[in-house]
Amino acid sequence: MLAFSRLRSTITSSPSDKVLTLPKINQAVVNCEYAVRGALAIRAEELREELASKRTAHPFAKVTSCNIGNPQQLGQTPITFFRQVAALTEYPALLDAPGVADIFAPDAVERARALLQAVGGSVGAYTHSQGIPLIRQNVAKFIEERDGYPSDPDDIFLTAGASPGVQLILQTLIAHEKVGIMIPVPQYPLYTASIALFRGNAVPYFLNEEDTWGLDVNELIRSVKDARANGLDVRALCVINPGNPTGACLNVDNMRKIVELCHSEKLVLLADEVYQTNTYLPSVPFTSFKKVLRSMGPEFSSLELVSFHSISKGMVGECGRRGGYFECVGVSDEVKEMLYKVASISLCPPAQGQVLVDLMVRPPVKGDASYARYKEEIDGIYESLKRRAARLAAAFNALPGVSCQPAQGSMYLFPSVTLPQKAVETAKAQGMAPDALYCMELLNETGVCVVPGSGFHQKKGTWHFRSTFLPPEKEMESFVARIKGFHEGFLKRYA
Amino acid sequence: MLAFSRLRSTITSSPSDKVLTLPKINQAVVNCEYAVRGALAIRAEELREELASKRTAHPFAKVTSCNIGNPQQLGQTPITFFRQVAALTEYPALLDAPGVADIFAPDAVERARALLQAVGGSVGAYTHSQGIPLIRQNVAKFIEERDGYPSDPDDIFLTAGASPGVQLILQTLIAHEKVGIMIPVPQYPLYTASIALFRGNAVPYFLNEEDTWGLDVNELIRSVKDARANGLDVRALCVINPGNPTGACLNVDNMRKIVELCHSEKLVLLADEVYQTNTYLPSVPFTSFKKVLRSMGPEFSSLELVSFHSISKGMVGECGRRGGYFECVGVSDEVKEMLYKVASISLCPPAQGQVLVDLMVRPPVKGDASYARYKEEIDGIYESLKRRAARLAAAFNALPGVSCQPAQGSMYLFPSVTLPQKAVETAKAQGMAPDALYCMELLNETGVCVVPGSGFHQKKGTWHFRSTFLPPEKEMESFVARIKGFHEGFLKRYA
Structure with missing residues (x-):
């Protein structure tokens, strides 16, 4: 698929006998922008396909999507209690299957029964439009x-x-x-x-x-x-x-x-x-x-x-x-x-x-069969997010020309990047925002996908990018090293 | 909740210090109509709650929702193969659980593995926006x-x-x-x-x-x-x-x-x-x-x-x-x-x-472990739908003043009803479409919820209603009897 930024120039090529052409359709649809899944995300998909098909060589083994808060894509394990209940509501025959007690916690079975009753017996029926x-x-x-x-x-x-x-x-x-x-x-x-x-x-x-x-x-x-x-x-x-x-x-x-x-x-x-x-x-x-x-x-x-x-x-x-x-x-x-x-x-x-x-x-509470496991899983994810937020902010702050506020909350860091004048000019010549150039080169060199600050709007003359801090802890050091290597090379290239 | 038809008259009561009032909000939101889940469906929900709480007595034991093509709400059983795959993708631990082969068909296990791989390991991650x-x-x-x-x-x-x-x-x-x-x-x-x-x-x-x-x-x-x-x-x-x-x-x-x-x-x-x-x-x-x-x-x-x-x-x-x-x-x-x-x-x-x-x-095909069961389930539902379509059309055609085209397809019948002049006048006096009056009285007397033809638009001067033919076969005769009894009473009442 084409990147959006390249599309604007093709408007004149629309065959005139079509109804669905860029000049004719709803201009609000044409003009709206959604950077989180924009040109960078589309390029990331292309790279992912190229890596899978081995058509094209790249200096990285996989794409790391930090453009969107999508924890399970980066390996976060779902909460066991949640998925047990989901599976039981999908296939209620499990509720009465032999050996079910060996696989499912009793409170998961109980919750699944209650939810099935609340939806009238099947999660395949339309529910109340406002919600069950x-x-x-x-x-x-x-x-x-x-x-x-x-x-x-x-x-x-x-x-x-x-x-x-x-x-x-x-x-x-x-x-x-x-x-x-x-x-x-x-x-x-x-x-x-x-x-x-x-x-x-x-x-x-x-x-x-x-x-x-x-x-x-x-x-x-x-x-x-x-x-x-x-x-x-x-x-x-x-x-x-x-x-x-x-x-x-x-x-x-x-x-x-x-x-x-x-x-x-x-x-x-x-x-x-x-x-x-x-x-x-x-x-x-x-x-x-x-x-x-x-x-x-x-x-x-x-x-x-x-x-x-x-x-x-x-x-x-x-x-x-x-x-x-x-x-x-x-x-x-x-x-x-x-x-x-x-x-x-x-x-x-x-x-x-x-x-x-x-x-x-309504998660498991003290006294429920699933409570200990639930608490361990939730606390584990929470503590890990907290460590990763601090680790990545420190890594960004160690890069020359980069300044990153600590993450008090959410899943993102939004560091400010001072870009060399030559990079700003190169970007402008290509019709791109300077931080979009930075992010696109980061993606193409390292497989790391983040979103340019221009997609979120920012104070004039400042440049940023948004990165989730969701890469798994065991990959964090190599992730940081990839960004560091790219950043230093970028500064040299555009010095 | 109030029925929409009663709302219009309350516009003037909006407190003026609010932003979210009917005169101020997007008038396209105010003016659009969606009959399938309109006044009739809201009244059906009220009746369902009243029956459940036993607050109010009604001359019927349950509400039968024929206003919307919602087969599993009316007891249609989901296809086993589909739900086995869904449950396995929800809780992949099942794939390796002891005794899984006694519960799940091998082709369901195989399909679940393939789909999990296609979503990158978890159905809890955002997928490609255009679809996997x-x-x-x-x-x-x-x-x-x-x-x-x-x-x-x-x-x-x-x-x-x-x-x-x-x-x-x-x-x-x-x-x-x-x-x-x-x-x-x-x-x-x-x-x-x-x-x-x-x-x-x-x-x-x-x-x-x-x-x-x-x-x-x-x-x-x-x-x-x-x-x-x-x-x-x-x-x-x-x-x-x-x-x-x-x-x-x-x-x-x-x-x-x-x-x-x-x-x-x-x-x-x-x-x-x-x-x-x-x-x-x-x-x-x-x-x-x-x-x-x-x-x-x-x-x-x-x-x-x-x-x-x-x-x-x-x-x-x-x-x-x-x-x-x-x-x-x-x-x-x-x-x-x-x-x-x-x-x-x-x-x-x-x-x-x-x-x-x-x-x-991509359902099971000949040679797959789940094929025989899948085919039996699909054919069973299909043949039953066909019989119910014919049975209900015949029942409607047997009612005085009602004429119903056969269902060549879909899940609905749309009979034409000749309404007595007195009913038309009563409806107009109440600010309702005459077929809406007919359907509201049908609901209140029998618990059967259908949608007035006016919600679908119709030729001027004709009146219809849409009913699914989804009530289970074992209930079809009593369902038909409830409608017949109501219809005859309605004609007498407004003669």
Whole structure:
């Protein structure tokens, strides 16, 4: 497949008797950009195929995809309890098979039976479009226990991962072409891509790299005022906490100020909280925006908040199943009906994604047969992520011209790279962003796939890349060495 | 939850300090309608909860959902081979567990190993956004064997069921507010709902009920000419074959004329072929539009065709997993790149949905360990569907004032009902469509949930409902008796 960047120049070659040509189709489709799976990811697929077919020689044995938080692709082992329940719901004959007790834990058998009953006997049936009622009840209980405030299952929408939930809310908010949605810079490209698809306007607010990518409320105020002065109907503020791509975690005092701002400026608060269990510093634990909002009393009770969660992140990492949920807080019944209606057009989220939402929010607890194993697996993944985050940040900081903030949370590092002038000029001559040139050469030389900072947006004149810290620990030193070797060669080449 | 019909009147009650209110949000979201899961389905959920909690007495013991083609909800047993492979991919430890050979067929074990390798070891990882390459290759082989013409895996997009695929193509086609998409009347409401969401225009062409819901090409010509005369930019023709809700199957001669029309009028042909194995009359077997198009020679090779298929229908009926694919024929590489880019924003279709696409297109064949059981299960479901279609059509035709075309294909009957004048007036006084009144009373009296014809659109002055013929055979006679009793009472009540 062609890289997107090469496509633009071929527009004129469209045969004119076709309907589906770039000039004729929806220009929002043509113009939106999604860097995480863009030119770099496509080139990575090509390299992977070339390595498999041995058609072309490369100076590396495999492609390491650090462009996307996809833990199981890089060897993270699924949680045993989760997969036991999934297998039993897929093939219920196992529940009564001889020897089942030797293979499956009794609490997995019990949970599978309960879930099968909740789906009416088969995970192959369409479920309720908003999600299986029992699982929504369990999500609400989980939120209540996490925050200490009530949660209503009718406010919970199960989704096929966080992304379709975010898209549903953005589609609903963007009523006309002047609607503005505030997003952090750097941001996760889902936001700019979806806002472009629905023909709204991304209103950037800049995170402060020097302050560990902190969020300054004065910058939010500047952003909303500027956008409104430019005629935009600013309706919502997206906050990603813990941050993607930055890894930054917000403290409660900061979050209260954000809630106050949303209240005074009448903004819907969209809280992307999918990395809520990926926090690595005891000084900045995760607190949900729902909890902060509720703690601020009735004055703020009319605020509209939508919080997103996912089974793809955390120590769960079950990306391929597509599961997640959002909770609506302060959203009117009539608008929830509209969300339900649009969700129903796609019939239902995948049943196995829903099953895993249940397992994520209701894992084995002390006294359960699977508890010890579950805890060991979760703790093992968590401690390893924490070590890898620190190791990779240190490695980046040891490279000349590279500066990397520590990962307080999430699965990413977003180092800043000072690129030689000659590299900047070469990139411009090729019609590429300089950091895209850097990342493409890194990929072609080492097989390491990361995403250029330009795909996430960044302050003018700065260059970054986003890398997950997901390569397995046993490969970390060679991974670091590959990047180091490339970086030094790059600096020499463009000196 | 409130029924949608009751919502409209509450618009004025929106608190003005909210952003998410019906007057302020995207009006395309407010205005789109999706009857299959509309007021009737919501009421059915309420009744189901009331029966379960025993809060309210009802003159029936359970709700029978015939509003949606959801076979496993009504007790259809999943195909054993499919579920064995799914369970093994979920919990690969089973592959090496003691006694596995007593539980799983050897070809299921082999297939699971191959699929696990194709996904890189875990169904919990994001896959390629266009779908797992191996599975796309297998889909292409399946299409080649079905049609006798080449198919390219790069033209195949795996999807989360047919619906998201249809939505992706409609979103791409609808470049501005004058774009028209031709759809049959009656239609499957996915089309009107999605066209409304993307702010395009549904251009109806009427199927001929008296001619077994046949598709007359002269009516297509009338439709496209009228719409263009009214200033619409008509870009695509949707054909649902076998028909939903009509059950009609197209013959090859008819299909050739449709291809000729699309070619001369420069229309993209959208072929909804999800019921391709649900055909019950040997005189009208399924033929794909791809095969018809290819058989017509190079003159038509520039035609753009997108064909949709799904794991939710056929004898597979795996709705809850969300799997399917579309094949692009004659679509330019640059537009396929755009489809890939938009698909990538949602990351990937559910891995278990993709696994089942593989199983659907590559089932056990003669000589495989699972073949005999697979064939017995598939044939059993098929023969039963055929008997139920005939039984229910006969039952409908025996009701006074009801006329029902036979189901040549799909899973639905769409009988026409002559409603008494008093019922029509009562419905109008309540702000309901008369067939919606009929269906709501049927649901409240018998627990049988069907969809009013008004949800699918229909010729003015005619009334219909759509019912699946999926209730199990052992319940069919009591199901028919409940409908008969209600119908006779309804006629008396409104005489």
